Amino acid sequence: MIITIIRTVLLYASVIIAVRLMGKRQIGDMQPSELVITLIIADIASLPMEDVSRPMLSGLIPTLVLVSCEIILSVIMMKNSKFRKVVCGSPVMIIEDGKLLQDKMKSLRITVEDLCIQLRQLGVFALEDVQYCIAETNGKISVLQKPDKRNPTAEDLGIEINDSGLEVVVISDGRFLDTSIRLCNTDAKNLNKILKKNKTTVEDVFIMTYNRSGKYNIIQKQI
Amino acid sequence: MKRIYIAIALLAISIASGVFETVSVTQNSQKYIDYIDEINKKIDDKEVKNAAVLCKKADEEFEDMSKNYMFYYYMHKNLEEIESNLSSMYEYLRNDEVHDYYATSAITRRKLESMRDTGSVNLQNIL
Numbered sequence: 001m002i003i004t005i006i007r008t009v010l011l012y013a014s015v016i017i018a019v020r021l022m023g024k025r026q027i028g029d030m031q032p033s034e035l036v037i038t039l040i041i042a043d044i045a046s047l048p049m050e051d052v053s054r055p056m057l058s059g060l061i062p063t064l065v066l067v068s069c070e071i072i073l074s075v076i077m078m079k080n081s082k083f084r085k086v087v088c089g090s091p092v093m094i095i096e097d098g099k100l101l102q103d104k105m106k107s108l109r110i111t112v113e114d115l116c117i118q119l120r121q122l123g124v125f126a127l128e129d130v131q132y133c134i135a136e137t138n139g140k141i142s143v144l145q146k147p148d149k150r151n152p153t154a155e156d157l158g159i160e161i162n163d164s165g166l167e168v169v170v171i172s173d174g175r176f177l178d179t180s181i182r183l184c185n186t187d188a189k190n191l192n193k194i195l196k197k198n199k200t201t202v203e204d205v206f207i208m209t210y211n212r213s214g215k216y217n218i219i220q221k222q223i
Numbered sequence: 224m225k226r227i228y229i230a231i232a233l234l235a236i237s238i239a240s241g242v243f244e245t246v247s248v249t250q251n252s253q254k255y256i257d258y259i260d261e262i263n264k265k266i267d268d269k270e271v272k273n274a275a276v277l278c279k280k281a282d283e284e285f286e287d288m289s290k291n292y293m294f295y296y297y298m299h300k301n302l303e304e305i306e307s308n309l310s311s312m313y314e315y316l317r318n319d320e321v322h323d324y325y326a327t328s329a330i331t332r333r334k335l336e337s338m339r340d341t342g343s344v345n346l347q348n349i350l
Contacts, residue, residue, distance in 0.1 A: 021226060053300040061240055064233045071230035 003052050011045045011059055018067040023074075031088050031138055037070050088137040095133035098146065108135055119143060165212030174203045174221070184210050194218075244296045245342045252339035255285055255305075259332050262312075266321060275316035282309035297338060305334050 018041055022034065030038065041063050048059035077084035092104050094115065105115070116127065118141045124130060132144040144150075154161045168180040176188050191210070195201060198218055206221045258281040265274035289302045308331040315324035341348065 021229060053298050055295055055297060055299070057240065057295050061237050065237045068230040068234035068237070071226050072234070075227045075230075 004049065007052065007056060008049050010056065011049055014060055014063055015041060015045050018063050021067050022070055033073065033087055034070065037066050041066055091137060091142075092135045093132065094135055094141070095127075095130050098128065098131055100127070104135075110135065115141070162213070164215060167209050167211040167215075169207055170210045171202055171205045171208035173207075174205060176202065181210075184212050186210060245344060248296055249339050249342040251288060252335050252342075255281060255309075256332055256335045256339065259328050259335070262316075263325075263328065266316075266324070271316055271319060271321065275313060278309065278313040278316055282306070282313050285309055296342075301334060301338070305331055305338075308334070 019038070022037070044062045044066075045059050048054045048056050073087065077087060092108055094101055094104055094108070094110065100112075105112075112127075115133070119125070119127070119130065119133070122141070122143050124143055124145060129145050129149040130143055131146045134142045136142055166183060168177075168183050170177055170180050170184065170186070170191055176191065181187060181191065191208070192202070194216060195205065195208075195218075200218065200220060204221055205218055207219045208216060210216045258277065262274045262277050262281070265271070265277065286306055289306060294302060308327050312324050312327050312331065315321070315327065
């Protein structure tokens with residue numbers, strides 16, 4: 001059993017490395033080829049885990065080959081749009097100028113019910129509100145509502161909104177987060193000053209957020 | 224772009240491992256098939272004692288080799304089976320039980336052939 005545990009840990013590490021090498025996409029954002037590769041890797045890695053008689057290389061080598069092929073394929077896709085079209089397909093317009101393109105829906109095997117479900121998930125509850133709807137290559141749909149149904153922007157309303165920049169977590173669980181601090185153009189010295197003003201120390205802070213305009217929020221640790 | 228270099232490196236490692244298996248391990252399997260053929264020949268020539276010595280040598284060499292790197296590539300239970308068969312073959316020869324030896328050696332030879340052929344690149348294996 002110890003051997004199984006050691007093998008499981010090693011194969012787990014190799015799968016994590018493989019998935020990290022493949023990139024940061026979420027399951028829902030995966031292209032068909034990426035989803036297939038992720039499923040195959042999971043299956044291949046599990047075989048030497050459960051059968052100790054099987055050499056570990058029989059799990060590791062196919063995983064390495066699959067990940068390498070996936071990375072090489074994605075680089076080729078990046079450089080060559082025709083190749084990308086062959087592997088991933090291309091986005092398909094389902095609704096054009098408010099008109100439902102039934103032949104396209106048939107070719108994609110999408111029913112009106114499926115379309116309505118996806119539209120509702122995007123906050124669109126009436127089919128007639130949609131001006132354009134595109135089925136993307138990762139299986140999701142993108143929607144543009146008719147002009148009179150869209151939410152007005154600040155530009156539409158002629159309002160000027162101050163850019164407060166990105167609000168980021170600069171202290172988490174009593175520790176400064178250097179990358180986030182750099183993002184909001186400040187430094188630990190300035191944050192320490194703010195903490196001193198609020199009569200607290202970095203060790204006592206659970207979360208502190210900060211943005212470029214200097215607005216901050218401090219949540220102290222519960223004792 | 225760093226990832227593409229890592230991917231190419233990983234692919235190169237995988238291919239190197241595959242080539243090593245095909246060339247080295249396949250050749251070694253053939254070596255033990257040749258050992259068995261030679262032992263059989265010695266038995267046919269009524270040199271059972273010499274055949275036993277050769278069988279012992281083959282058994283020891285196989286054990287060393289399987290401990291060194293064969294287990295990276297082959298099902299461990301198959302290696303153990305060949306190892307124990309080679310030991311049995313030696314014992315049969317030592318006790319002059321030639322019929323039993325032939326039965327075990329045929330099985331062992333078949334397994335070694337299977338090991339050799341599994342690694343070779345041909346359409347049958349690919350399909």
